[in-house]
Amino acid sequence: MARANGRSNDWGFPRWRGYGSERGATxxxxxxxxxxxxxxxxxxxxxxxxxxxxxxxxxxAAEYNKGWNYFEGxxxxxxxxxxxRERGEGAAYSQAGHYxxxxxxxxxxxxxxxxxxxxxxxxxxxxFEEVRSTWRRLAKANHPDVKxxxxxxxxxxxxxxxxxxxxxxxxxxRQARPxx
Numbered sequence: 001m002a003r004a005n006g007r008s009n010d011w012g013f014p015r016w017r018g019y020g021s022e023r024g025a026t027x028x029x030x031x032x033x034x035x036x037x038x039x040x041x042x043x044x045x046x047x048x049x050x051x052x053x054x055x056x057x058x059x060x061a062a063e064y065n066k067g068w069n070y071f072e073g074x075x076x077x078x079x080x081x082x083x084x085r086e087r088g089e090g091a092a093y094s095q096a097g098h099y100x101x102x103x104x105x106x107x108x109x110x111x112x113x114x115x116x117x118x119x120x121x122x123x124x125x126x127x128f129e130e131v132r133s134t135w136r137r138l139a140k141a142n143h144p145d146v147k148x149x150x151x152x153x154x155x156x157x158x159x160x161x162x163x164x165x166x167x168x169x170x171x172x173x174r175q176a177r178p179x180x
Contacts, residue, residue, distance in 0.1 A: 009104050018028050021042055029055050031057040032056060032057060033057070036060060041057070042058060043055050043056075044056055044061055044064050096160050109170075110170065113166060116167050116176040119159050119160065119162075120138065120163050120167075128167070132164075132170075135160060135164040138157075138160045139160055139164075142156040143157055144157060177179075
């Protein structure tokens with residue numbers, strides 16, 4: 001008469017069964033959105049500065065964060081002060097910009113470059129040749145020698161010049177950077 005083997009394979013080390021292969025049912029947290037039965041694996045804060053979190057599925061987390069405004073309730077001056085303070089505290093991360101997660105968008109342009117492109121009226125992915133041709137066209141159109149006595153044109157000329165300087169310096173840094 002053969003005796004049934006009642007011995008577990010979970011004794012000692014190494015474990016003979018894989019980790020996570022327990023015999024009991026695994027607990028899956030569902031999305032906190034009413035009526036959704038997808039797994040809730042994306043945390044979202046219930047309120048600012050609160051440790052409590054909602055757990056949403058990907059679709060409902062995107063919906064929840066769509067209207068999120070970090071600077072809500074602050075006037076422009078307070079928002080600028082907070083941004084300056086937080087940029088100062090996170091200055092060490094700016095050196096990681098070459099990993100493409102240090103700046104806005106896809107990481108190829110800094111915030112100052114994006115503002116300069118807005119001044120020139122160009123898209124975020126504009127090539128430097130397009131930047132140069134747009135700069136020349138706008139500088140010629142708004143030059144103080146072409147429009148003497150026009151204060152608005154002089155101000156536009158200064159803004160275009162400053163924007164071009166920012167973009168030119170960034171392009172020179174890119175050219176000087178060694179290829180990885």
